[in-house]
Amino acid sequence: MNLRRIFVGNLITNCYLMEFSDRIVLVDPGDMPEKLLRACGDLPISDILLTHGHLDHTGAIGDLCDRFDCRVWMHEADKEFLNDDTLRAPASPAEPWWRHDLKVTNFIQDGDEILLGEGDEQILLRVIHTPGHTPGSVCFHMEEQGILFSGDTLFKGAEGRTDFPGGDHAAIKESLQKLSTLPLPTSVYPGHGFGTNIGAEDWIRGKRA
Numbered sequence: 001m002n003l004r005r006i007f008v009g010n011l012i013t014n015c016y017l018m019e020f021s022d023r024i025v026l027v028d029p030g031d032m033p034e035k036l037l038r039a040c041g042d043l044p045i046s047d048i049l050l051t052h053g054h055l056d057h058t059g060a061i062g063d064l065c066d067r068f069d070c071r072v073w074m075h076e077a078d079k080e081f082l083n084d085d086t087l088r089a090p091a092s093p094a095e096p097w098w099r100h101d102l103k104v105t106n107f108i109q110d111g112d113e114i115l116l117g118e119g120d121e122q123i124l125l126r127v128i129h130t131p132g133h134t135p136g137s138v139c140f141h142m143e144e145q146g147i148l149f150s151g152d153t154l155f156k157g158a159e160g161r162t163d164f165p166g167g168d169h170a171a172i173k174e175s176l177q178k179l180s181t182l183p184l185p186t187s188v189y190p191g192h193g194f195g196t197n198i199g200a201e202d203w204i205r206g207k208r209a
């Protein structure tokens with residue numbers, strides 16, 4: 001599996017593209033569906049993983065699902081976010097281009113395991129429910145590869161905002177504590193900005209109030 005980062009949208013969201021020999025898996029396709037389709041080349045998108053329901057992480061799924069019959073995974077606690085503008089994009093007014101027919105095919109919960117790819121290429125990814133930024137925020141952990149997609153829960157040197165509707169500061173503290181128990185070399189791929197690793201983010205081990 002080859003992992004690439006593609007910047008999308010005004011908020012410069014990190015969309016991650018996992019390229020298998022016969023398919024593509026996307027994490028947080030927030031915008032620019034045409035750019036993402038170009039990056040996919042001839043390969044079909046089999047799965048879309050959403051770390052949470054905000055527009056800058058989900059905006060392209062309508063267009064991508066028009067093209068491919070793919071599975072879309074998101075935590076059920078963010079269900080309301082997809083089609084409620086005040087929840088999904090609290091910082092900006094509704095724009096005419098926003099689609100309101102976004103659909104999740106597979107609602108996930110803490111501890112769920114998702115199998116991606118087939119045969120020798122198959123990858124197991126575990127869902128870690130990390131509420132706080134939104135009620136249904138999750139991180140996706142690929143233990144064998146030592147990779148964590150942390151969405152807007154954990155950034156390099158910072159935690160996600162909790163001042164949007166559904167945000168909960170005490171909850172994100174607890175979520176970060178949970179992430180702090182992962183192996184220290186685990187590479188962290190956040191929803192915005194630079195990557196990091198669990199060992200470098202020592203402040204998440206209960207030190208910052």
Ligand SMILES: [Zn+2]
Pocket residue numbers: 052054133152
């Ligand atoms: Zn967000």
